[in-house]
Amino acid sequence: MEPRTYRTPSGQVIAYDQGAQVAEWRIGDTPVIWASRQSDYAEGQPIRGGVPVCWPWFGPGRSGDLQPNHGFARVAPWRLVGDESVDGESVRLMWELTDLDVRSRGGVDHFPHRFTAHLEVVVTGSATLSLTVRNDDSHPFDYEAALHTYLHVGDIRQIRLSGLDGASYWDKVLLSQATQHGELVFTGETDRVHTSAGSVVVHDPVLQRAITIDKAGSPTTVVWNPWAEKAAAMDDFGDQEWTEMVCVEAAAVGDDAVTLEPGAEHTLSTMVTVISTNAS
Numbered sequence: 001m002e003p004r005t006y007r008t009p010s011g012q013v014i015a016y017d018q019g020a021q022v023a024e025w026r027i028g029d030t031p032v033i034w035a036s037r038q039s040d041y042a043e044g045q046p047i048r049g050g051v052p053v054c055w056p057w058f059g060p061g062r063s064g065d066l067q068p069n070h071g072f073a074r075v076a077p078w079r080l081v082g083d084e085s086v087d088g089e090s091v092r093l094m095w096e097l098t099d100l101d102v103r104s105r106g107g108v109d110h111f112p113h114r115f116t117a118h119l120e121v122v123v124t125g126s127a128t129l130s131l132t133v134r135n136d137d138s139h140p141f142d143y144e145a146a147l148h149t150y151l152h153v154g155d156i157r158q159i160r161l162s163g164l165d166g167a168s169y170w171d172k173v174l175l176s177q178a179t180q181h182g183e184l185v186f187t188g189e190t191d192r193v194h195t196s197a198g199s200v201v202v203h204d205p206v207l208q209r210a211i212t213i214d215k216a217g218s219p220t221t222v223v224w225n226p227w228a229e230k231a232a233a234m235d236d237f238g239d240q241e242w243t244e245m246v247c248v249e250a251a252a253v254g255d256d257a258v259t260l261e262p263g264a265e266h267t268l269s270t271m272v273t274v275i276s277t278n279a280s
Helices: 227-232
Strands: 004-007 011-016 020-026 030-035 079-083 091-098 114-122 127-133 142-144 145-146 151-152 160-162 168-171 175-179 189-197 200-204 208-214 220-225 245-252 259-262 267-275
Touching: 011 114, 020 127, 030 267, 079 189, 127 145, 127 259, 145 267, 200 245, 208 245, 259 267
Parallel strands: none
Antiparallel strands: 004 011, 011 020, 020 030, 030 151, 079 091, 091 114, 114 127, 127 267, 142 259, 145 245, 151 245, 160 200, 168 175, 168 189, 189 220, 200 208, 208 267, 220 245
8 A cells, every 4th residue: 555645734644545544643753643563554454543434334333243344444445536735734635435436345235325425634733534424325324433543642551531521331341331430541451432422632641742532423432442462462553552542533333323314414523633731
């Protein structure tokens, strides 16, 4: 796969047509959107990191047995239909994917509908990604979606997440329902689907910054970190890389999946903003 590389006012963006995926976003030399150094960047294989587009299902889907994991859009070759980027000033990209583009791809038999999907990326001082899906068919359909944002942190064991207080969540590690009380801190493998449409802030004392994740069209927020044992078992994940990342995902999954009538469309978006907390 060939990367698309762009300079921004304060850093760099790297993206790929496969999956319409932003792979990295840096401010200066420090990543904001993180990618594993073990990722293969091979055609047809998921990129470990960046912002994978999970669609039209999340994980193995609501039935629990769909493949490929996180849907066919994640590894499909999207078409770049808009590039209004001004090198060194701004980045604005638009990709498109339709049912005609994926007719021969694995997994499409689980989603036999006519559709048009667009993924727009705008990076200036912040990064905004928007997934818009239109129902081009003659009948309603539903789907799950997530913008699976990998964020770079100084140390997962020291960060705190605010914005989820009071939100109920399904704990995919413990297989139980619970409610978040106060800030979320990390002491082990974390995989939670929160019923929350609000913003989340990642407080990072090591890198002396806060990352704000604002969302729209997203009734659920997914938070994930594999921790040591699971990271060591993953070929495309460095054994110690779990300490430097956390996923905070704008999503519409499970009971909050999207239903579209013929001709209707829905946009799921996330905006990532970095605020320095260095008082000096």
